Amino acid sequence: MTGPRVYELVAERATSESGPEVRVWDRLAELLDPNRYRPKLADYVEIREFSLRWGNDYVMVANTHHHWDHVGGNDRFSEVAIHELGEEHLRAGDDLAFAGRYVTFTKELLERFAEFKALDHLFYELLADETTPRPLPEGFDPANWRIAPCVPTRLLRDGDEIDLGGRTLRVLHTPGHTPDSVCFLDEANGLLFGGDTYNTGPIYAHMPDSELEAFARSTQRIAAKADGIRRVYMAHVTRYAENAPFVHEVADGFAAIQAGDVQWEEAYDDAGEPVRACWFARFGVFARPSAV
């Protein structure tokens, strides 16, 4: 458990006492955005079976945006919710050009993890069970891997509420990473599920439909709600949760970018695409070379 009645749902730990309320899953975006491919989530498909064990065959998935690494398991769920601007992407199935290159990245990550773990154990002791990547699913063949088109059953708009029964998520439309990006705010518990709008590694503001200016507006808007936020959950990298000041830091970072007040350096994203990167204390931002 990583927050108040918020759970990371993976098969071997799907025995927590959360009961039918497991309709909210932790590692947030991962819970919210299932993906059959990412190694940490290799066994997320057990979510449905887990739910059935609690006598409930209804499971809703709420996507934070349409990217392939967040929607790959949508077809396993009774109801699929996404912001209205993401609908067409889900109906089309996603372009896996980026995903193909990400397979190479992931294989290297898995191959070198033992090395990383040994160093961690020798010097740092940072890694925990929940931050240990799981292997790719048995028989996984990247060449034959596709994301099935899917028709969302619920289209989300800014301000909507998702009633989970005992927990309500407020939909906050936060374009920037993509036009359809949303964050989900559990106002009663102060939990922000930030999708790819937040990251403790590089925030991807360089995707084809990313916009720095929109990012600055969206993160500023979230920062204005920071008093009601206790914890921020993110979809990527090992530090998946941060405290509330993080939302201010990210908003300030994008404001500095808009003001031309950062140093850019050349870098590459996980798929090997050249980007411009700037770094702050707890995160970074990738931008398109033509955008800065």
Ligand SMILES: [Zn+2]
């Ligand atoms: Zn994304």
Ligand SMILES: [Zn+2]
């Ligand atoms: Zn992502």
